[in-house]
Amino acid sequence: MARLERRLRILSLAALLGLAGWASWLDGKAWLAQHLIAHAWQTTLDQGVPQRPWPWADTWPVARLTTPTGKTLYVLESTSGEALAFGPGRLAGGIGSDQALTLAGHRDTHFAFLETLENGDSLTVQRADGARQRFQVSSQEVVDSQAHPLQIPRNDRQLILITCYPFDALTPGGPLRYVVIATLTP
Template sequence: MSDQDTEGRAGFLARLNALETVVLAGILLVALAGVMLVGKGFYMKAKAEVSQVLLKRSFAAQLHGETNAKPWPWADFSTEAEITALRIGKTAVVLSGASGEALAFGPARLANTPAPGEPGTSVIAAHRDTHFRWLKDVKQGDLLVITRKDGTNLTFRAGTSRIARWDESGINADAPGRNLALATCWPFDATEQGPLRYIVNAELVDDAGPSTLAAQDMSGKLPVKSF
């Protein structure tokens, strides 16, 4: 074999080794990206589960009289109630103020609406793909139990559900009676945020049966923003 052939073979092997190195590096990068994505998935799941434990612990502390209990020191919200849909067996801790941080961790009461059980319409909102994923399963007549942080237990009976624009919700926070509105984005299977909201109306039930409520004034327009 001539020197020229030897040099050509060596050059070919060098190029082959370089190509193999590039391919191997690409495979390693893809594998690393996969590991990172899986790791992120586990991290997000673990974060969600830990946060729910902390929220429940904070709410339990409030039930025992700790007025300044927060789930974690830097939280810009506090826990104020717990909602349970009896028939479908779903429970969630309700947070104060529907800020972006609060809605990331659970349902939140809109700050400009009364507390559940107080005169008017209390509005609780949550994301459709997480904490209010079950809202579509609530049927007319279902009982919704709310435990407030002062230990008061309130039972609401679900009424009609409807779909409305966020800025034309028809919810009047000052409506007669003691009402509850649960709101989330619609449609439930959408991948992007849209202008429509799914709203379940409910009214307070007393020991003697359904409370007698005046017809709700639907002229008010309480915006129900991003969930």
């Protein structure tokens, strides 16, 4: 019986160490990805050509979003699940478009800050050509995406940020979306 208990303890310890190692690997990978994306963004600004953060990446940074608290988020050219794991993605609009710059992100990671935004808060977007645009939050609303599909306005003076809602939902992927609209300031 003592042998069995000892083996179970050793097996439990090995499993615990394995889980800790896996969690460390994921955190390390996320940390490295953010540094590679930041480097790709700087290379894009320097060379004027979109740069993938790693050779097999299916996305690249297209803008840099700065929150009211000064946090920097690199916006990626895609809203695929793989891209959204690393940062918010561009859904529509942007340079050369007459549509609002529309970004989507996960409510529990990159776009968690949307929960604390207030009307009047400032957001800054740096475009790939280096130009900076300042936007002021003008409205926030919860929309049922099944009842009211998203219509991206033809207004290149708007920034729209979208994430799932509610922020503290236990299960992801419900029909509610939290939509923040910000207007370009002169």
